[in-house]
Amino acid sequence: MGLGSGSNRSGFLPFFVFILSILFLFSCNKNISGTMSKKDSDKPEMMAKSGEDKAMDSKASSEMKGDAAETKEDRDVAAMAATEHANLFIENDYPSATTCATCHPKHYKEWSVSQHSYAQLSPVYLSFSSFTNEITSGTNGDFCFRCHTPIGANMNEDPFMSNLDRHPSSREGITCIACHRMNKTYNKRSGRLAIQKGDLLAPVYGPKGGEELARVLDNTDEYRVVTEKGKPGRKIHTKAVKFESLSSSTFCGQCHDVTLLNGFRLEEAFSEYRMSPAAAKGTTCQDCHMGKEQGVPSGYEEGPAAVVGGKETKPRKLTSHIFAGPDYSVIHPGLFPHNVEAQELATMREWLKFDHEAGWGTDKFEDTVPEDMKFPSRWESVDDRYDAREILNVQFERLEWVRQKRLEVLNNGYSLGEAVITRSDKGGLAFKVKVENLTDGHNVPTGFAAERLIFMQVTVTDSTGKAIFKSGDYDPNGDVRDHESAYVINGDLPLDDQLFDLRGRILVTNSRGGERERVIPVPYPITTIPFLRPTTRSFILTGESPVERIHRRSLAPLDYKWAKYKVDGDLLTGKGPYKAKVDFIAGMAPANLIGAIKNRGFDYAMSAREVAENVAAGYEVLASKEIVFDVEGGKNVMETSFLDSIFDVFK
Numbered sequence: 085m086g087l088g089s090g091s092n093r094s095g096f097l098p099f100f101v102f103i104l105s106i107l108f109l110f111s112c113n114k115n116i117s118g119t120m121s122k123k124d125s126d127k128p129e130m131m132a133k134s135g136e137d138k139a140m141d142s143k144a145s146s147e148m149k150g151d152a153a154e155t156k157e158d159r160d161v162a163a164m165a166a167t168e169h170a171n172l173f174i175e176n177d178y179p180s181a182t183t184c185a186t187c188h189p190k191h192y193k194e195w196s197v198s199q200h201s202y203a204q205l206s207p208v209y210l211s212f213s214s215f216t217n218e219i220t221s222g223t224n225g226d227f228c229f230r231c232h233t234p235i236g237a238n239m240n241e242d243p244f245m246s247n248l249d250r251h252p253s254s255r256e257g258i259t260c261i262a263c264h265r266m267n268k269t270y271n272k273r274s275g276r277l278a279i280q281k282g283d284l285l286a287p288v289y290g291p292k293g294g295e296e297l298a299r300v301l302d303n304t305d306e307y308r309v310v311t312e313k314g315k316p317g318r319k320i321h322t323k324a325v326k327f328e329s330l331s332s333s334t335f336c337g338q339c340h341d342v343t344l345l346n347g348f349r350l351e352e353a354f355s356e357y358r359m360s361p362a363a364a365k366g367t368t369c370q371d372c373h374m375g376k377e378q379g380v381p382s383g384y385e386e387g388p389a390a391v392v393g394g395k396e397t398k399p400r401k402l403t404s405h406i407f408a409g410p411d412y413s414v415i416h417p418g419l420f421p422h423n424v425e426a427q428e429l430a431t432m433r434e435w436l437k438f439d440h441e442a443g444w445g446t447d448k449f450e451d452t453v454p455e456d457m458k459f460p461s462r463w464e465s466v467d468d469r470y471d472a473r474e475i476l477n478v479q480f481e482r483l484e485w486v487r488q489k490r491l492e493v494l495n496n497g498y499s500l501g502e503a504v505i506t507r508s509d510k511g512g513l514a515f516k517v518k519v520e521n522l523t524d525g526h527n528v529p530t531g532f533a534a535e536r537l538i539f540m541q542v543t544v545t546d547s548t549g550k551a552i553f554k555s556g557d558y559d560p561n562g563d564v565r566d567h568e569s570a571y572v573i574n575g576d577l578p579l580d581d582q583l584f585d586l587r588g589r590i591l592v593t594n595s596r597g598g599e600r601e602r603v604i605p606v607p608y609p610i611t612t613i614p615f616l617r618p619t620t621r622s623f624i625l626t627g628e629s630p631v632e633r634i635h636r637r638s639l640a641p642l643d644y645k646w647a648k649y650k651v652d653g654d655l656l657t658g659k660g661p662y663k664a665k666v667d668f669i670a671g672m673a674p675a676n677l678i679g680a681i682k683n684r685g686f687d688y689a690m691s692a693r694e695v696a697e698n699v700a701a702g703y704e705v706l707a708s709k710e711i712v713f714d715v716e717g718g719k720n721v722m723e724t725s726f727l728d729s730i731f732d733v734f735k
Contacts, residue, residue: 294324379496445473
C-alpha cells in the first residue's frame with residue numbers, strides 16, 4: 085500500500101509535464117499550419133495520408149464537414165510538421181543548392197540548368213534504371229542511383245521512389261555538396277561516394293583553400309555574417325579546406341567511367357581521356373568543360389567567387405558550372421531548371437497541373453477564358469497564374485540559354501567537313517561527306533555512347549523536288565530505319581543500309597553464338613535467371629562465352645570518317661540537276677529506348693508518347709550541306725585511282 089501511495093504522488097509531476105508537452109506540441113503544430121509554405125506540402129507522408137488535392141483543400145473541407153474534418157486536418161498538419169522536422173534534420177546534414185545560392189548566385193544559375201542538376205530528375209533515366217532492375221531480379225540495386233544523386237544514396241533513399249516525394253537536396257542530383265563536401269579521391273568507383281555531413285556552418289572543400297574565407301570571417305560585421313549555431317543572421321561556412329583533387333580529371337572519373345557488375349563497360353569517357361592527346365599534354369576535363377567556352381580549353385573567367393552581405397569577395401579564377409552536354413530536359417518547365425522562386429510559389433505536384441501550353445497566365449488566354457472554367461485549386465487565382473507565367477518566362481530563357489551552350493559543346497566536338505562527288509552520270513550518283521572529331525580529349529560520342537543519336541540525314545531530289553533517295557529518315561515512331569526500328573523489325577519498312585550513324589550498338593550473344601542488337605545492356609534474352617553475374621554457361625553451345633558488349637562507331641580524338649552514299653541509276657528520273665540535302669543531326673536518345681522501358685511507366689505521370697515526343701523535339705541539326713550533281717554535263721564526275729579506292733576501304 086505504501087509503495088502504491090508513494091508512487092502516485094511522485095509520478096504526478098512527470099505526468100503533468102507530459103501533458104504540458106503534448107499541449108505545447110499541439111500548439112506548435114497549429115502555428116505551423118498558418119505559416120506553412122506551398123513547398124512544405126510536397127512531402128510523401130502528407131500525400132500518402134491526405135492525397136494531393138485533399139491536403140491543399142483541407143481548410144475548405146473543415147468548413148463543410150465540421151468537427152470530423154477538423155480532426156483530419158489536425159492529423160494532416162501533425163504529419164506535415166513531423167515531415168518538416170525530419171527534413172530540417174536532413175537539411176542540417178545535406179544543405180540544398182538553394183541555400184548556397186544566397187552567396188553564390190552565379191554558380192547557382194549555371195548549375196541550375198546543367199546536366200548535373202538534371203541527373204536525378206530525368207524520367208528516362210529513372211525508368212531505364214527501374215527496368216534494368218526488373219529484368220535482373222533486383223541485382224542492379226542502386227548502382228545507377230548512387231551517381232545520379234549521391235545525396236539520395238547517402239540518405240539511403242529508395243532508388244525507385246518518385247522524385248515528387250524525395251527530399252529537395254536529393255532530387256538536385258549532382259548538387260553543390262556532392263563535390264564540395266567530398267574530401268577523398270575515389271578514382272574509378274562508379275559512384276558510392278561518401279559525402280561529409282554537416283550544416284551550412286560545416287567546412288567545405290575546394291581547389292583554392294580558405295584564404296579569402298578567412299578574410300571574410302575576420303570582418304563579420306562588414307559582411308554581416310554569423311558563424312554560431314542558434315545566433316540570428318546570415319550563416320556562412322566556418323572553414324574552406326583545400327582539396328586539390330577537385331581540379332583533377334580523376335575526380336570526374338569517379339562517375340564518368342561505368343562498369344556494370346558483370347563486367348560490361350557501359351561508359352568509358354574517363355578511360356578515353358586517359359589515352360588521349362589532351363591528357364598527354366596536361367589538359368584536364370575541367371579545362372574543356374568548366375572554362376569560358378563549352379567543350380574546348382578556353383581559359384577561365386576572373387571574378388568574385390561569392391557575394392556576401394551584398395559585398396563581392398576578391399576576384400579569383402572562376403569555373404563554369406553549366407556542364408553542357410547532349411542531354412536536355414523533357415519535363416515541365418516549372419520543375420526544371422531549378423528555380424528558387426518556382427519552388428517557393430508551388431510544389432512540384434502543383435506545377436504539373438499548370439497548363440503552360442494552353443497559355444495560362446498570358447493576356448491572350450486570361451482575357452478570353454470563360455468565367456465558369458474550372459482550374460486546379462492552386463491555380464484558381466488569376467494573380468497566381470500570372471505569377472507562375474512570369475517565372476516560366478524566366479525558365480524558358482534559361483532553357484534557351486543552356487540549349488545554346490549544348491550546341492556550343494556539340495559543335496566544338498563535331499565537324500561536317502568537305503563533300504566529294506565520286507560519280508555523277510546516268511548510271512547513278514555517288515558521293516561522300518567527311519565527319520570529324522574536333523576534340524583531342526575523348527571519343528565522340530562519349531559516355532553512354534549506345535544511347536546518343538549522331539547521324540546523317542540525306543535526301544536526294546530531282547529538279548521538280550521529287551525525293552529519289554533517302555537515308556537517315558524517320559519511321560512513324562521517330563526512329564531511324566536501323567535494326568532497332570520496330571517498323572524494320574516487323575518488315576513494314578526496309579532497312580536503311582546506307583545509314584551513317586555514330587551511335588554505339590549494344591550486342592548480346594544468342595544461343596547459336598551469333599549476336600543481336602539490344603537497347604538494354606543486360607543479356608536477358610539468353611539467361612534463365614538474368615542476374616548480373618558472370619556466366620556459368622558452357623562454351624560448347626555457343627563457341628564462346630555469352631557476353632554483351634558495345635560495338636563502337638564513335639570517332640577517336642581528332643579522327644574522322646567518311647559517310648558514303650550511292651544512288652542507283654534506275655532511281656534517276658532524268659530531270660536533273662539533282663540535289664542532295666545533307667543534315668548532321670544530334671539527339672539525346674532513340675525512340676526505341678523509350679519503347680523498351682515504357683512498361684515501367686515514367687515519373688511525373690508522363691506517358692511514353694509524351695516522353696518520346698519531347699525527346700524528338702530536342703534533336704538538333706549541327707551542320708548542313710547541299711550538293712548539286714550535273715548528270716548531263718558530267719562535270720562533277722571525279723575519277724579515283726586504284727590506290728585511292730584501297731584507302732577508302734579503311735576510312
